[in-house]
Amino acid sequence: MRKNRLAFAIGEEPLGEIRGQDLKLCLDVERNLSTHSEKTSISRSVETRKEIEKHINEFLHMDLISKIGHNEIVELTTPFLITWNYGKSGLCGDFRALNNYTKSDSYSIPRIPHAQDNLVKSQVYNQNGLYGRFSS
Known part of the structure; x- marks a missing residue:
């Protein structure tokens, strides 16, 4: 994030300064209410996961996020992708470093x-x- 901080909103430049790094995110907001078998919903969740992984890989390629292990400590509020032992991943933020800068409870x-x-x-x-x- 520090390397690409100009891509993020600040007071004077609410849209950031980097141009040409736009990602096309296709979000499906329509909900199909017809009845489907359980197999169909499972296949849709697999398709959804593949689509999410595609976007995550784009963020990794642009160095907007970084991939770390489950027990690594990262810098203050750096977004990171954590991978658990069973293969699933999640986008998280590590705020433990705030303890060094804030008054204890x-x-x-x-x-x-x-x-x-x-x-x-x-x-x-x-x-x-x-x-x-x-x-x-």
Whole structure:
């Protein structure tokens, strides 16, 4: 993404600066409501998967995404394609590096006995009554 950051929207250039890298994505929004056998739906899912893989390969070729292993750590918010052991893939974002830049969570986890103590004298029970003690 850093290499091709000019392709993405920024404040001054909402459509990016790279020209000629347009992808034609064909999305089928029509739904066929007629009855089909289970075999037909399975074959359609295979066709859909092949079409998705084709687009993913185009993104890989353009270096917009990268393919990594299931246990590799990537840079901050870099989109990547993760492949699981059973052959399926998914497009993900790794946000673990944000922990180095953000303040750690200062809110304690509400415990059931404390939440019940908050509700003892209440006539109406709601989320604010349960967690009001922990929001300050």
